[in-house]
Amino acid sequence: MSLSSFGDLGKAVKDVLTQHFKTSIFNFDYKSKIENNVGVHVECSCDEYSQTAAVGDITFRLADGIFVKTTIDNNMKLTNDVEISEKILGTKHNIACSFDKEGEKNLKLKSCLKQNHVNADIEVDFASRFPCAVGSVVLGEKGYLAGAQLSVDTNGFEVKEYVYSLGYIGKGFQLHGFLTNHRDINVKFYQSRSYVDIGFNINWNGSSKITSLCAAVAYKPDNDTFLKARVDECGGINLAYGIQVIPGALLTITAKTVMSSNRISSYGMCLEIEK
Numbered sequence: 001m002s003l004s005s006f007g008d009l010g011k012a013v014k015d016v017l018t019q020h021f022k023t024s025i026f027n028f029d030y031k032s033k034i035e036n037n038v039g040v041h042v043e044c045s046c047d048e049y050s051q052t053a054a055v056g057d058i059t060f061r062l063a064d065g066i067f068v069k070t071t072i073d074n075n076m077k078l079t080n081d082v083e084i085s086e087k088i089l090g091t092k093h094n095i096a097c098s099f100d101k102e103g104e105k106n107l108k109l110k111s112c113l114k115q116n117h118v119n120a121d122i123e124v125d126f127a128s129r130f131p132c133a134v135g136s137v138v139l140g141e142k143g144y145l146a147g148a149q150l151s152v153d154t155n156g157f158e159v160k161e162y163v164y165s166l167g168y169i170g171k172g173f174q175l176h177g178f179l180t181n182h183r184d185i186n187v188k189f190y191q192s193r194s195y196v197d198i199g200f201n202i203n204w205n206g207s208s209k210i211t212s213l214c215a216a217v218a219y220k221p222d223n224d225t226f227l228k229a230r231v232d233e234c235g236g237i238n239l240a241y242g243i244q245v246i247p248g249a250l251l252t253i254t255a256k257t258v259m260s261s262n263r264i265s266s267y268g269m270c271l272e273i274e275k
Helices: 011-018
Strands: 026-034 038-046 052-063 066-073 078-085 091-099 105-114 118-125 132-141 144-153 158-170 173-180 184-193 196-205 210-219 225-232 236-246 249-258 266-274
Touching (some): 011 184, 011 210
Antiparallel strands (some): 038 052, 066 078, 078 091, 173 184, 196 210, 249 266
16 A cells, blocks of 8 residues: 655644645635646735735756755745656655745755655754754554654754554545654545535644644535535634636635634635636
8 A cells, every 4th residue: 555654644634634724815726737847836815914925835856756846935945856756766865955035044955765564754954963863664554553753953963753553544434543652643534525625623632631622524516516514622613615716717716714712713815826
C-alpha cells in the first residue's frame, strides 16, 4: 500500500475541518501551470482592518527529477527550495534556504524514503547554531498503520517531543490516534459516503486537562457546488458555500459566529482560479 508521511496522517480529516473556511473579507488564490512545466501560485487576503497578506511562488524543472521552487511573501521573506527526487528509487531530497529583509537566514535539509510498506523522513533545521532534527517513520500493511516521530535539539541532544500513532485506512474510512510525550491524546476520524464527507477531531491536553473537539461535514451534490459546516467545543459555527462560476474558477462564501460570546459574526469571500 502507498503510505503518506507522518505529517500527512489524518490529512483527509484536516481538509474537511479547515479547507474553504476563510473569513477574511477577501481572499484570492491563483494556480497555473504554463509552458515547460513551470508552475505559478499566488495567494492573498485582506481582512476588515485592511490588513493584507500575500505570498507567491514559482516552480520550474531544471532537469528530470530536479525542481526549484522560489517563494516570496509580503514581509519580503524569500525562500528557495531545491527538490531532487527519484534519482535513487523511492527517495527524495530537499534543500531549502530562506532570508528576510532583516538579514535573518535559515537552512533546512530533508530526505525521504518511500517504499511499499514504509515511509520515512528526516529533517534538519539550521535555525540556530545548534540545529533541530526531526525524524519520522510510518509502517503499514493491509490498511493498518503505525508511526512514530522524534524531535531532537542538538544542543545537549535533548528530546523535545516524541509522538506515536496508530491508525486504519479503509474504503471511505480513516481513523488515526496520536500520543504525544506520553501525555497528550489526539484522535482523528474521517468517513466519506456518496456525496457526504465527515471529519471529527478530539484532543485532550494532559497538562491543562482541557478537551477540545471539532466536527465538520461537507456535502457535494456535484463537481460544481459544495456546502460545508463546522462546529467546535466553544460554540463556534462556520458555514461555507462554494460554486464553480466558470470552469476553473471557484467562488466560496463563508460565515463564522460564536454562540457562547457576544462577538460579531465574521464573513469572507474567496475566489480560486486554477488553470
